[in-house]
Amino acid sequence: xxxxxxxxxxxxxxxxxxxxxxxxxxxxxxxxxxxxxxxxxxxxxxxxxxxxxxxxxxxxxxxxxxxxxxxxxxxxxxxxxxxxxxxxxxxxxxxxxxxxxxxxxxxxxxxxxxxxxxxxxxxxxxxxxxxxxxxxxxxxxxxxxxxxxxxxxxxxxxxxxxxxxxxxxxxxxxxxxxxxxxxxxxxxxxxxxxxxxxxxxxxxxxxx
Amino acid sequence: xxxxxxxxxxxxxxxxxxxxxxxxxxxxxxxxxxxxxxxxxxxxxxxxxxxxxxxxxxxxxxxxxxxxxxxxxxxxxxxxxxxxxxxxxxxxxxxxxxxxxxxxxxxxxxxxxxxxxxxxxxxxxxxxxxxxxxxxxxxxxxxxxxxxxxxxxxxxxxxxxxxxxxxxxxxxxxxxxxxxxxxxxxxxxxxxxxxxxxxxxxxxxxxx
Amino acid sequence: xxxxxxxxxxxxxxxxxxxxxxxxxxxxxxxxxxxxxxxxxxxxxxxxxxxxxxxxxxxxxxxxxxxxxxxxxxxxxxxxxxxxxxxxxxxxxxxxxxxxxxxxxxxxxxxxxxxxxxxxxxxxxxxxxxxxxxxxxxxxxxxxxxxxxxxxxxxxxxxxxxxxxxxxxxxxxxxxxxxxxxxxxxxxxxxxxxxxxxxxxxxxxxxx
Amino acid sequence: xxxxxxxxxxxxxxxxxxxxxxxxxxxxxxxxxxxxxxxxxxxxxxxxxxxxxxxxxxxxxxxxxxxxxxxxxxxxxxxxxxxxxxxxxxxxxxxxxxxxxxxxxxxxxxxxxxxxxxxxxxxxxxxxxxxxxxxxxxxxxxxxxxxxxxxxxxxxxxxxxxxxxxxxxxxxxxxxxxxxxxxxxxxxxxxxxxxxxxxxxxxxxxxx
Numbered sequence: 115x116x117x118x119x120x121x122x123x124x125x126x127x128x129x130x131x132x133x134x135x136x137x138x139x140x141x142x143x144x145x146x147x148x149x150x151x152x153x154x155x156x157x158x159x160x161x162x163x164x165x166x167x168x169x170x171x172x173x174x175x176x177x178x179x180x181x182x183x184x185x186x187x188x189x190x191x192x193x194x195x196x197x198x199x200x201x202x203x204x205x206x207x208x209x210x211x212x213x214x215x216x217x218x219x220x221x222x223x224x225x226x227x228x229x230x231x232x233x234x235x236x237x238x239x240x241x242x243x244x245x246x247x248x249x250x251x252x253x254x255x256x257x258x259x260x261x262x263x264x265x266x267x268x269x270x271x272x273x274x275x276x277x278x279x280x281x282x283x284x285x286x287x288x289x290x291x292x293x294x295x296x297x298x299x300x301x302x303x304x305x306x307x308x309x310x311x312x313x314x315x316x317x318x319x320x321x322x
Numbered sequence: 323x324x325x326x327x328x329x330x331x332x333x334x335x336x337x338x339x340x341x342x343x344x345x346x347x348x349x350x351x352x353x354x355x356x357x358x359x360x361x362x363x364x365x366x367x368x369x370x371x372x373x374x375x376x377x378x379x380x381x382x383x384x385x386x387x388x389x390x391x392x393x394x395x396x397x398x399x400x401x402x403x404x405x406x407x408x409x410x411x412x413x414x415x416x417x418x419x420x421x422x423x424x425x426x427x428x429x430x431x432x433x434x435x436x437x438x439x440x441x442x443x444x445x446x447x448x449x450x451x452x453x454x455x456x457x458x459x460x461x462x463x464x465x466x467x468x469x470x471x472x473x474x475x476x477x478x479x480x481x482x483x484x485x486x487x488x489x490x491x492x493x494x495x496x497x498x499x500x501x502x503x504x505x506x507x508x509x510x511x512x513x514x515x516x517x518x519x520x521x522x523x524x525x526x527x528x529x530x
Numbered sequence: 531x532x533x534x535x536x537x538x539x540x541x542x543x544x545x546x547x548x549x550x551x552x553x554x555x556x557x558x559x560x561x562x563x564x565x566x567x568x569x570x571x572x573x574x575x576x577x578x579x580x581x582x583x584x585x586x587x588x589x590x591x592x593x594x595x596x597x598x599x600x601x602x603x604x605x606x607x608x609x610x611x612x613x614x615x616x617x618x619x620x621x622x623x624x625x626x627x628x629x630x631x632x633x634x635x636x637x638x639x640x641x642x643x644x645x646x647x648x649x650x651x652x653x654x655x656x657x658x659x660x661x662x663x664x665x666x667x668x669x670x671x672x673x674x675x676x677x678x679x680x681x682x683x684x685x686x687x688x689x690x691x692x693x694x695x696x697x698x699x700x701x702x703x704x705x706x707x708x709x710x711x712x713x714x715x716x717x718x719x720x721x722x723x724x725x726x727x728x729x730x731x732x733x734x735x736x737x738x
Numbered sequence: 739x740x741x742x743x744x745x746x747x748x749x750x751x752x753x754x755x756x757x758x759x760x761x762x763x764x765x766x767x768x769x770x771x772x773x774x775x776x777x778x779x780x781x782x783x784x785x786x787x788x789x790x791x792x793x794x795x796x797x798x799x800x801x802x803x804x805x806x807x808x809x810x811x812x813x814x815x816x817x818x819x820x821x822x823x824x825x826x827x828x829x830x831x832x833x834x835x836x837x838x839x840x841x842x843x844x845x846x847x848x849x850x851x852x853x854x855x856x857x858x859x860x861x862x863x864x865x866x867x868x869x870x871x872x873x874x875x876x877x878x879x880x881x882x883x884x885x886x887x888x889x890x891x892x893x894x895x896x897x898x899x900x901x902x903x904x905x906x907x908x909x910x911x912x913x914x915x916x917x918x919x920x921x922x923x924x925x926x927x928x929x930x931x932x933x934x935x936x937x938x939x940x941x942x943x944x945x946x
Binding site for chain 4: 145146147148212214215217218221222256282283284285311314315318
């Protein structure tokens with residue numbers, strides 16, 4: 115057993131991340147082999163899930179240590195995780211998932227964000243008082259890693275994102291300062307997105 | 323172990339309420355940390371769930387005793403529970419849940435109530451003979467505790483509500499004279515609301 | 531232990547019916563306390579579920595023996611079961627269920643039947659060669675027991691029903707010559723009804 | 739125990755196929771008794787599921803050995819399996835399933851194929867670079883075995899199909915070079931089809 119694997123197994127976050135993977139797969143928010151999870155281990159490093167492992171069957175030894183000082187990332191998903199760790203030292207966990215609802219919602223909304231209004235549960239993801247009333251979910255178009263990070267920078271300059279954003283057709287990213295908060299943000303956003311999608315489907319009845 | 327916890331653990335309703343919490347979370351009618359349950363313990367007191375506990379993992383020791391003679395409530399959900407206990411001594415259990423269907427339905431219907439007609443299962447929640455044929459579900463707009471209670475008073479003066487009402491975007495409230503009856507009312511209203519939502523989504527086909 | 535209970539427990543169909551109840555409740559095709567199941571025990575008698583038992587927790591001792599030679603039925607659901615046993619000696623099991631899809635479908639379709647065309651699985655419920663191509667599902671309006679039986683008589687005179695019919699807002703009735711065949715007919719009709727409901731919801735896109 | 743049964747039980751693919759059956763039935767992609775699975779055993783032979791067995795309860799002894807050199811197939815589903823094994827020696831597993839989404843989708847789309855665009859998960863089923871951007875799912879009309887194979891030949895001459903096609907109202911066929919890859923293709927196509935169906939249902943809101 116090598117050093118990295120030993121370290122992972124002593125990291126309580128790594129064990130919790132594997133348990134969270136099973137919870138997410140059970141809800142069918144992660145079709146076969148998709149998605150990317152990570153958990154911060156130090157200022158410039160994190161443990162990442164490997165792409166070819168079913169996230170419903172993760173063990174800590176399956177997580178891969180990664181240091182971002184050494185190299186530029188060309189894979190968009192990995193680059194986004196790294197960006198989210200670098201923009202705020204309190205970001206400890208990042209999750210990319212592929213639920214059907216989030217995917218459909220991101221393809222359906224043509225604007226570059228969608229405003230959520232009137233849901234009590236917005237409170238659980240809002241960063242500011244104004245987001246409690248009107249909570250924006252950013253939707254980016256899929257691009258290469260460099261352009262995606264440029265656009266994320268611009269979005270964060272305007273306003274801190276409420277713990278989540280979508281890449282159109284490429285999944286939902288959520289983050290938090292602990293496994294529990296990342297899970298809460300994921301569950302809340304899945305609820306809000308699911309509600310909006312149902313509302314849109316039902317509202318054609320009232321339009322016609 | 324203090325007095326309160328001992329009392330809870332001897333209250334068979336407290337144990338049943340925790341089991342009901344697991345049943346409700348399993349159906350995904352309670353996203354992370356949301357909702358409020360209570361069970362009456364005496365004329366002026368009840369046990370409440372605490373806001374930060376996952377209702378799928380409740381134990382009787384997690385329930386908080388509450389006496390409403392001593393103070394005014396500023397939290398709307400707690401005030402609504404108290405109001406329902408005070409309006410009728412037979413109300414023994416109150417549940418606030420946040421299912422996706424109830425939330426979407428409450429945001430979709432702009433009127434202050436919706437009439438359910440033609441469902442055999444209306445029988446399970448109707449208070450009167452006329453509600454068996456036409457069962458109204460009240461929908462309130464979210465407001466502060468005082469205005470919400472004023473409006474509830476006015477609604478109950480017109481007609482006894484059929485064991486449930488909605489606050490738009492803020493969940494479904496149901497109650498009963500036992501854990502079992504509250505559970506039956508919750509399941510029946512989830513069924514009726516779910517049916518109406520599907521009917522609305524499908525009926526645009528016949529309108530266009 | 532009385533005679534009736536002993537007899538039930540020796541009836542292998544009674545045990546299978548209880549197992550089927552758990553399977554149906556698990557699929558959420560039976561909201562709280564609803565539905566009625568029965569299994570034939572002789573030419574003029576059957577075992578019925580009692581109305582106040584959760585069908586997910588049935589044991590053979592919960593089944594109630596019933597002989598229809600002695601009295602007229604005023605409860606519509608019981609009268610329908612009796613009618614189905616009397617019209618054909620091969621009918622051994624009758625199930626009334628309340629799935630959301632069947633309920634919505636029965637309220638949505640205003641005609642007195644709906645024709646299913648183009649589904650391979652129609653083969654599993656068709657009575658005749660023509661029903662394999664075009665399978666009619668009868669939809670009756672809710673009425674008292676006497677009028678319901680009159681209408682059922684008329685429907686069966688025109689054509690043998692494909693192991694099922696709907697009462698609008700009052701559930702789906704299916705039957706078979708064994709527990710297994712009744713289960714197959716239930717699952718197949720749930721599939722066909724679910725498909726049509728989805729097709730209707732999606733087809734407004736193509737109409738508009 | 740006869741020779742065939744012994745051979746099946748020594749075939750590790752046969753055991754995996756039975757486990758996959760349970761996984762598929764759990765997702766309700768196989769209503770009662772429907773569907774056909776097979777796994778290649780040699781150049782001209784495979785093990786097939788028998789039509790009357792519940793695929794959620796398969797054991798290796800339930801699989802039937804089949805050699806296609808000896809006879810012409812008149813059953814369309816079996817003929818399609820045989821065709822897929824003959825067209826490419828790397829095809830090791832073929833699955834026909836009947837999910838509600840795939841069935842509805844195949845009935846809804848009137849064209850002879852549907853193009854999937856903008857989903858990251860297209861990568862998991864694409865055969866060529868161009869399919870990563872625009873992935874066609876062929877939809878055949880139900881016909882007899884001979885005409886179905888003729889049409890499949892023509893489709894494969896134009897372009898290698900991305901591990902799947904639909905027969906309208908008659909299910910989804912997927913295949914792979916191992917149990918794992920067939921499962922991945924099934925799960926991915928279920929996801930893509932489900933997304934498109936939801937997108938279509940929601941988009942009438944934007945059209946009207």
